[in-house]
Amino acid sequence: MTAGATIDPSLRSGLARTGLRNREHYPALVIGTGIAGLTTAFVLASAGIRVLLVTKASDPKDCNTFWAQGGIIYQGENDSPAKLVADILRAGAGISNEEAVHFLANEGPRVVKELLLDEMHVPFSMNLEGELDLTQEGAHSVSRIIHAGDATGHAIEVSLLNRVKNEPNITMATEVTAIDLLTTHHHPGDIQFRYRLTNECVGAYLLDNRTNDVFTVFADYTILATGGIGQVYLHSTNTRHAIGDGVVMAHRAGARIMNAEYVQFHPTALADKKANHFLISEALRGEGARLRNKRGEYFMEKYSPDLKDLAPRDIVARAIVEEMTTNKEEHVYLDLANFYNGHQPIAERFPNIKKACAEIGIDIERDPIPVVPAAHYFCGGVLVNTSGETTLSRLYAIGETSCSGLHGGNRLASTSLLEGLTWGYYAAHSIRERLASGSSSASPAVQRALSSRAPGRGEVDPAMLGTIPDWRPAGSQNVEDPALILQDWTTIQNTMWNYVGIVRTYERLKRAVADMRQLGTRLTKFYHEAAITKPIVELFHGQQVAAIVANAAIRNPVSRGAHFRRD
Numbered sequence: 001m002t003a004g005a006t007i008d009p010s011l012r013s014g015l016a017r018t019g020l021r022n023r024e025h026y027p028a029l030v031i032g033t034g035i036a037g038l039t040t041a042f043v044l045a046s047a048g049i050r051v052l053l054v055t056k057a058s059d060p061k062d063c064n065t066f067w068a069q070g071g072i073i074y075q076g077e078n079d080s081p082a083k084l085v086a087d088i089l090r091a092g093a094g095i096s097n098e099e100a101v102h103f104l105a106n107e108g109p110r111v112v113k114e115l116l117l118d119e120m121h122v123p124f125s126m127n128l129e130g131e132l133d134l135t136q137e138g139a140h141s142v143s144r145i146i147h148a149g150d151a152t153g154h155a156i157e158v159s160l161l162n163r164v165k166n167e168p169n170i171t172m173a174t175e176v177t178a179i180d181l182l183t184t185h186h187h188p189g190d191i192q193f194r195y196r197l198t199n200e201c202v203g204a205y206l207l208d209n210r211t212n213d214v215f216t217v218f219a220d221y222t223i224l225a226t227g228g229i230g231q232v233y234l235h236s237t238n239t240r241h242a243i244g245d246g247v248v249m250a251h252r253a254g255a256r257i258m259n260a261e262y263v264q265f266h267p268t269a270l271a272d273k274k275a276n277h278f279l280i281s282e283a284l285r286g287e288g289a290r291l292r293n294k295r296g297e298y299f300m301e302k303y304s305p306d307l308k309d310l311a312p313r314d315i316v317a318r319a320i321v322e323e324m325t326t327n328k329e330e331h332v333y334l335d336l337a338n339f340y341n342g343h344q345p346i347a348e349r350f351p352n353i354k355k356a357c358a359e360i361g362i363d364i365e366r367d368p369i370p371v372v373p374a375a376h377y378f379c380g381g382v383l384v385n386t387s388g389e390t391t392l393s394r395l396y397a398i399g400e401t402s403c404s405g406l407h408g409g410n411r412l413a414s415t416s417l418l419e420g421l422t423w424g425y426y427a428a429h430s431i432r433e434r435l436a437s438g439s440s441s442a443s444p445a446v447q448r449a450l451s452s453r454a455p456g457r458g459e460v461d462p463a464m465l466g467t468i469p470d471w472r473p474a475g476s477q478n479v480e481d482p483a484l485i486l487q488d489w490t491t492i493q494n495t496m497w498n499y500v501g502i503v504r505t506y507e508r509l510k511r512a513v514a515d516m517r518q519l520g521t522r523l524t525k526f527y528h529e530a531a532i533t534k535p536i537v538e539l540f541h542g543q544q545v546a547a548i549v550a551n552a553a554i555r556n557p558v559s560r561g562a563h564f565r566r567d
Contacts, residue, residue, distance in 0.1 A: 015208045015215050016211065029052050030053045030223045031204070034066075045169035055176065062239055064238055067237075071137070073415060074144060083141055087140055088101045092411075094408065100386060112418065135147060145414045177534045181253040184202060185254070187202075188467045201395035225401060227241070229263070233375035235374040248541045251382075251544070254392055261555075263379070264379055265373040266279060266377070269376075274359075289339055291333070299319065317373040318502060331370045333370055377400065381402045398424050476531050479531075499511050503564055509554040512554075520544065523540055524540075
């Protein structure tokens with residue numbers, strides 16, 4: 001076991017390079033290195049709990065958190081939890097979990113102050129008075145969002161990683177792909193353990209991407225923080241790793257999935273193939289930018305007379321699609337130059353967006369920005385409570401992988417980073433209590449005293465773990481043909497974009513369900529013949545999460561929020 005974590009992928013890529021041995025047992029296994037995973041790992045490690053933190057990326061910063069632009073909710077002048085609750089519920093289209101909404105509104109800003117401001121000293125932008133610069137985004141009633149220019153996620157991710165790499169209780173490994181969760185109802189070789197009524201998650205099979213060796217890793221608690229599902233769509237703002245691994249693994253293990261039909265499309269991604277759907281932050285509209293079509297008509301008042309360009313994202317995305325369809329246009333324009341009302345120069349407020357646009361010949365201080373909608377955020381996921389616990393014992397899910405019900409049918413801007421931070425923080429505290437005492441009823445003083453010891457009654461049964469076999473390869477043929485994998489991904493992404501996209505119909509969804517079922521049958525056979533590799537695992541997971549979303553969408557005939565049924 002190594003003494004501390006590092007973020008240098010050349011030194012610590014793969015499990016073998018961490019010094020980890022097969023069948024090693026950790027108190028906590030965290031899968032994912034975005035804001036949710038890093039927060040959980042840091043809080044656990046700070047309490048003296050050993051954590052194995054893994055990511056399938058070669059660089060732990062290669063996640064959606066790193067690319068988040070707009071900001072994170074804090075608290076504005078004349079603001080209150082009640083006002084934030086009202087804004088979240090309004091954006092959520094009437095199906096948000098009110099307990100989760102109240103929890104975030106009351107606890108989220110406090111965790112921002114404790115962790116990001118006081119502990120991490122994240123370099124958020126300041127105004128001319130030397131105070132945190134508060135901005136407003138779509139569907140917010142007040143300015144309550146703090147940011148670090150237009151690279152808020154970058155600032156938070158780097159700050160968290162810099163702390164995590166110095167935590168001696170964290171072992172971090174890059175280029176590690178989670179294949180499957182280990183559960184007591186499925187994996188023990190001794191049938192006696194399978195008769196227990198409660199199904200428990202006790203770790204995972206982890207693939208070393210470099211060697212293709214599969215490690216059996218046991219954990220008292222497993223935390224899924226694998227991010228969203230954007231890459232199953234043809235157009236997405238997500239990183240290439242966001243294919244829903246955590247959702248699929250939890251689903252196979254028996255955890256409940258909720259609200260999978262609610263996929264939020266960001267209205268404004270840069271409409272240029274070379275830009276790879278670079279996100280044009282909602283903060284631009286918060287600072288005055290307006291949408292117009294090629295004829296120069298500012299059109300949002302037609303679709304949302306009250307909120308106009310600051311309407312919730314589902315309304316704005318559908319409005320753009322309607323304008324594009326009606327006018328036979330490939331994109332619309334976002335006009336910042338003529339309506340910017342921020343106190344900083346545009347180049348200082350949005351330096352990264354200015355740079356990305358300049359690379360394709362657009363000067364945002366002068367020119368309108370061509371934009372199109374793109375798959376952005378998964379409002380559904382693994383059902384959890386306010387501690388991140390799932391319906392599968394010992395399994396936690398946090399961040400975009402989870403569904404706390406906070407977002408309902410449509411996410412309010414800048415709630416995603418706050419959700420990952422807050423649920424990551426409270427998941428860690430829940431696990432600390434369970435490891436320390438096996439019960440959440442212990443007094444805070446007792447919990448603090450016990451948390452410094454080795455894990456106690458929260459551990460899984462070691463006798464049962466001894467009966468779980470190592471990974472048994474289903475196939476051994478080296479049949480990883482890049483052309484076949486690319487074609488299957490093309491099928492998945494085009495099917496989801498055309499049939500399970502911004503505007504849906506029963507006939508489109510029926511075609512998507514049938515196509516994904518047919519592809520799934522073929523891929524299952526392929527999966528059981530091929531030697532295991534990261535591309536094959538990802539393709540298998542991508543098809544399965546596409547099927548989950550398509551099936552959820554066809555079962556729900558009610559148009560609400562991000563799930564819009566034209567029929």
